Amino acid sequence: xxxxxxxxxxxxxxxxxxxxxxxxxxxxxxxxxxxxxxxxxxxxxxxxxxxxxxxxxxxxxxxxxxxxxxxxxxxxxxxxxxxxxxxxxxxxxxxxxxxxxxxxxxxxxxxxxxxxxxxxxxxxxxxxxxxxxxxxxxxxxxxxxxxxxxxxxxxxxxxxxxxxxxxxxxxxxxxxxxxxxxxxxxxxxxxxxxxxxxxxxxxxxxxxxxxxxxxxxxxxxxxxxxxxxxxxxxxxxxxxxxxxxxxxxxxxxxxxxxxxxxxxxxxxxxxxxxxxxxxxxxxxxxxxxxxxxxxxxxxxxxxxxxxxxxxxxxxxxxxxxxxxxxxxxxxxxxxxxxxxxxxxxxxxxxxxxxxxxxxxxxxxxxxxxxxxxxxxxxxxxxxxxxxxxxxxxxxxxxxxxxxxxxxxxxxxxxxxxxxxxxxxxxxxxxxxxxxxxxxxxxxxxxxxxxxxxxxxxxxxxxxx
Numbered sequence: 001x002x003x004x005x006x007x008x009x010x011x012x013x014x015x016x017x018x019x020x021x022x023x024x025x026x027x028x029x030x031x032x033x034x035x036x037x038x039x040x041x042x043x044x045x046x047x048x049x050x051x052x053x054x055x056x057x058x059x060x061x062x063x064x065x066x067x068x069x070x071x072x073x074x075x076x077x078x079x080x081x082x083x084x085x086x087x088x089x090x091x092x093x094x095x096x097x098x099x100x101x102x103x104x105x106x107x108x109x110x111x112x113x114x115x116x117x118x119x120x121x122x123x124x125x126x127x128x129x130x131x132x133x134x135x136x137x138x139x140x141x142x143x144x145x146x147x148x149x150x151x152x153x154x155x156x157x158x159x160x161x162x163x164x165x166x167x168x169x170x171x172x173x174x175x176x177x178x179x180x181x182x183x184x185x186x187x188x189x190x191x192x193x194x195x196x197x198x199x200x201x202x203x204x205x206x207x208x209x210x211x212x213x214x215x216x217x218x219x220x221x222x223x224x225x226x227x228x229x230x231x232x233x234x235x236x237x238x239x240x241x242x243x244x245x246x247x248x249x250x251x252x253x254x255x256x257x258x259x260x261x262x263x264x265x266x267x268x269x270x271x272x273x274x275x276x277x278x279x280x281x282x283x284x285x286x287x288x289x290x291x292x293x294x295x296x297x298x299x300x301x302x303x304x305x306x307x308x309x310x311x312x313x314x315x316x317x318x319x320x321x322x323x324x325x326x327x328x329x330x331x332x333x334x335x336x337x338x339x340x341x342x343x344x345x346x347x348x349x350x351x352x353x354x355x356x357x358x359x360x361x362x363x364x365x366x367x368x369x370x371x372x373x374x375x376x377x378x379x380x381x382x383x384x385x386x387x388x389x390x391x392x393x394x395x396x397x398x399x400x401x402x403x404x405x406x407x408x409x410x411x412x413x414x415x416x417x418x419x420x421x422x423x424x425x426x427x428x429x430x431x432x433x434x435x436x437x438x439x440x441x442x443x444x445x446x447x448x449x450x451x452x453x454x455x456x457x458x459x460x461x462x463x464x
Contacts, residue, residue, distance in 0.1 A: 007068060007075050007083065014061030014087040018211060020054030021424075022094035023047075024440075025216070029095040030102075030426045032164060033132055039425075045436050051097075051424040052440030053447075058087070058208050059416055060448055066412065069202045070405070077187045080201045084183060087206070088176070088215050096168060097216035099387075099426040103133035105220065106167045108143045109153025112299060118143045118150060119302025130162060135426075142306040146252035147297035149220050154297075168218070175218040179210060181226025182396060188233045189400035193369055203408055204399030208419040213389035217426075221389055224253040225396050228260050232369060232397075235264040236271075240278070243267070244285035252293050255307055256393055259375050261286055262361065266368035317386040319349035346384040353382040373397030388418040 027037055028047030037044040065083065068075060075083075096102045107123035107130050116125055122140040123131040131139060143150065152174060160166035183205040187197035204210075214222040227250035235243025244264050250257035261282055268278035294301060323342030330338035356378040364371035377394025380386060395411055402408050423429050423437065 007065075007079060010061050010065040010068060011083045011086050013064070014058050014083065015090070017054045017057030017059075017061055018087050019090040020050050020057065021097070021212075021216070022054075022090040024050030024052075024054060025094045025097045025424050028424045029097045030100045030424070031095050035095075039430070039433055048424065048433060048436045049440035049443065052420075052437045053444045055208070055212065055419060056441045056444035057448070058211065059419055060444070061087075062202075062206060062208055063412075063416075065206065066202055069196075069198050074196070074198045077197045077201055080198060080206060081183055084179075084201075084206050087211055088179070091211065091216045092172065092176070093169070094216060096218060097424050097426075098212055098422045099217045099219065100133070100135040101138075101426075102168060102171050102218040103130070104135070104138050104143075105149075105153050105171055105218075106157065106164070107131050107134050108145070108150060109155075109157035109167075110162055112150050112154035112297070113157045115298075117302065118299060119306045130164065133164070142302070144303065144306050145220065145254060146303050147294045147299045148249050148252035149223060149254070150299050151293070151297035152223070172215070172218040175214055175220070175222040178220075178222030178224070178226035179205065179214055181230050182210075182222065185226070185229030185233050186396075186400050189229065189236075189369055189397070192233075192236050193367070193401040195400060195402065199405075199408065200400045202399075203412060203415075204396045207392070207395065207399075207415055209389060209392055209395070209415055212419055213387075214392070217389065219389050220253055221392060224250045224257050225392065226250075227253065228257045229396065229400075231260060232263060232267070232372075235267045240264065240268045240271070240273070241281060241285050244282045245289045248286040248289040249293065252290065255303075256376055256379050259357070259379070260372055263368040263372040266365060266371075270366070270368070315385045315387075317349075317384055318381065319345040319384060349382040349384060353378050356382070367401060367403070369397050370401035370403065373399075373401060388421050391415070391418055 024047040026047060027043040028051050031037075037047075039045075039048075065080075069080075091097075104123065107126055108118050110130055111118045111121075111123065111126050114126065119142040122138065122142060123134045124139040153171075156167060156170045156174070160170055183201065186200045186204045190197040190200035210222075213219055227246050231243045231246030231250060233243075234240070234246060237243075244261065247257060247260040247264055250260060265275075265278045265282050268281070269275050273281075320342060323345035326345065327338045327341035330341055357375045360371050360374045360378070364374070373394045373396070375394070376397065377391075380390040380393050383390075391414065395415070398407065398411055402411070420437075420441070423433060429437070
């Protein structure tokens with residue numbers, strides 16, 4: 001007998017999940033330094049169990065909602081947006097979760113406000129309490145972000161006068177604005193690509209990775225994807241120049257979005273414009289936007305040289321893992337080539353990504369949004385660094401333009417795995433924390449199973 005599913009049930013289950021996550025984050029999240037607890041303390045342990053309990057409830061609610069979306073009477077996009085708002089609400093005032101990057105954003109904004117070169121120096125040059133909140137790995141590295149995001153971070157720094165609680169809330173509101181743009185663009189992109197708008201919203205906006213990392217983690221990827229989405233909508237319609245401007249602004253938040261300019265050109269050509277005119281129009285709009293945004297931000301073009309900043313020795317990108325394994329083997333063999341193993345694999349990954357992108361566009365040039373989604377997925381998978389939220393680069397557009405439900409199902413399965421891959425503190429896990437996380441997840445599964453059995457019992461009685 002199938003588990004009964006309705007929209008309100010999904011909404012309440014997901015709300016319970018994000019509420020437990022927010023509550024657990026109060027002691028196990030990426031807290032300010034002065035509020036950090038020892039991982040072995042009882043409060044931190046309870047918070048970790050609560051957080052993982054909530055994550056599993058959220059994943060379950062999302063999976064059940066997917067069944068409803070694929071059913072004979074799927075909810076309308078507006079109803080799904082209300083579900084998204086309900087799920088996101090408990091996370092609004094929660095501490096940062098799953099990453100300390102938001103502290104880096106605030107420190108970099110303060111550096112721009114203080115007229116310090118944010119590309120040549122790390123937050124350690126800023127000094128003070130705000131720099132102390134940045135993860136040690138990033139205190140001495142320049143920012144890899146474009147002038148648009150740094151201008152937003154600097155403006156926020158000025159508005160909040162460097163106060164940490166206000167800055168954290170402000171940065172989360174910026175991320176929420178990006179998520180809102182994503183949610184507004186998805187149904188329109190889906191309709192243009194012959195996909196179901198409700199299914200696109202389910203996979204691309206209500207996705208647990210969006211809630212865990214873009215909302216709870218306040219990552220600037222939300223702004224990048226939001227601008228990219230509305231830019232593609234504009235380019236598909238009557239405003240190709242506006243589309244090029246918006247996509248360029250997205251790239252001036254984070255560089256991978258620059259691939260969206262190829263989609264802008266193809267969309268113009270498909271609308272009947274001459275290819276040469278489409279290329280020239282897009283190039284001029286992108287160049288003008290870049291120059292104007294850089295001049296307004298006053299940060300210069302140093303971000304181009306700082307794009308390799310996320311590549312750390314600790315990340316678990318495919319090319320980095322292969323590079324470390326090769327280096328260990330060469331070291332064991334006594335080879336002098338060992339130090340070159342990781343850079344060589346990174347270079348090979350970049351070349352492979354470029355080749356993959358060329359092949360994708362040759363095959364799918366008539367489906368530019370889908371081609372762009374696959375291209376961004378290739379960049380994330382083959383790049384020198386990866387984080388769980390990088391999966392959203394491609395997933396966002398694949399949700400809107402995937403040609404088959406099987407592609408969405410595989411993408412959703414990857415989402416479920418990645419949603420469980422990072423601790424709420426954003427730091428590395430020891431064996432004790434892994435045990436606590438597994439206990440929280442197992443407890444959630446037990447509760448879900450008991451609820452399932454309780455639902456089936458009355459139905460069985462009525463049938464008898």
